[in-house]
Amino acid sequence: MDVVLRSVQKRYGDQLVLSDLTANFPEGSITCIMGPSGCGKTTLLRLILGLEQADAGELLGIDVPKAAVFQEHRLFEAVSPVSNVAAVLPGRPDRSLLCEELSHLGLAHHLHVPTRTLSGGMKRRVALARAMLAPAALVVLDEPFTGLDLSSKEHAMSFVKRHAGEKTILLVTHDPTDPAFLDASTLWLTPNS
């Protein structure tokens, strides 16, 4: 199902963050959302995730299973990276498969330690693995490659492409080379879009 925004408006107090935003994100597509800081990228993602209500307009196609990477890592710090990913999977997931997937992101030596002991970049990759492996139709990634070195970022982007499947992916980034690498379309937001 496509995600469709029609004349979406959102304000915080007197500040108008999104104004009459209309967009269409086709099912199974990857869209990079770009724009200067403060233009409403994160607000848009929060509206799509159902964490905020729009003041006006319509958001269609968002009542589906969702997954996300937030600006913060938001992981269960006391348990292992494997458990963080297993937590969002149905039933009893095959942990050896999860270990394999996390190893593709360079976490092979940190699979069973408490997540709080990982570096920021490692936590980012765990958050990305959790979002991409979750059984979601709509995946929202808010600056998922922040804190990753070039090599880790390339692995992470390949991971996103490999697991994109039929998922609709919205990805906030500031790097203009990301859309080309991900074969993604781009939505540019400007202040008061």
Add this chain to the structure above:
Amino acid sequence: MRSPTTDSTSVPKRRLHLALSALFALSLWQVAAMMIGQAILLPSPLMVAARLLTIWQVPGCFQAILFTFSRIVSGFLLALLLGTVFGCLAGRFPLVRILLAPFAASIKTVPVASFIVICLIWFSTQQLTIFISFLIVFPVIYLNVLQGIKSADLALLETCYVFAIPWHRRVLYLWLPQLRPFLLSACSVGLGLAWKAGIAAEIIGIPAGSIGRMFYDAKLYLNTTDLIAWTVIVVVISILFEKAFVRLLQAFFHRLEKL
């Protein structure tokens, strides 16, 4: 320059400090006992130590320890269970918090002796220790768990909502680690209180075959040496059980981290 956050005291040094302070306190006690010169008022530490070696031969000594230990621990465990359940409920439903507020406040402020006397009217002396230990520990556990629930990471709760993580996994991965420091601290404080209140209840209620009864008899016959010997026994059992229980809890949480 020494870092302000670094504790430079090594373990052997800390043990030495502890041994020195214990030696100082015992010496002071010994000197005071020698100056007073009346064991009925203050027996010397050597007399108490000698009594500790023979007190096990007192008829019913082990039964008294078992009687009191089982009741205080039962009261504590009951308080841990119900305090955790009601703390979670109060954290989730404000109405429960409002309804329980007067009970938690009154249990915290009413003198324990008042409860003991009321309980003596309501219950048999055999159940007194359980109820008083429960009553004193319950608000400690309840308020700590409530505080733990209230200080939950809202961002993580939002994450659980987005991923539609089922409740049992939220308990395992979010709530138990969140409550860990609150529960450990509450158990440590609660166990000390349980022993203090439990023994106080037994001394007033004098249930047959209890440590409280031993205390009462020692008081009745002005046997200060026995009184202090029994105090030492209670303190040692209390500290050992507290350490064992807190370690067990830590092991449980540690196991959780390995999941």
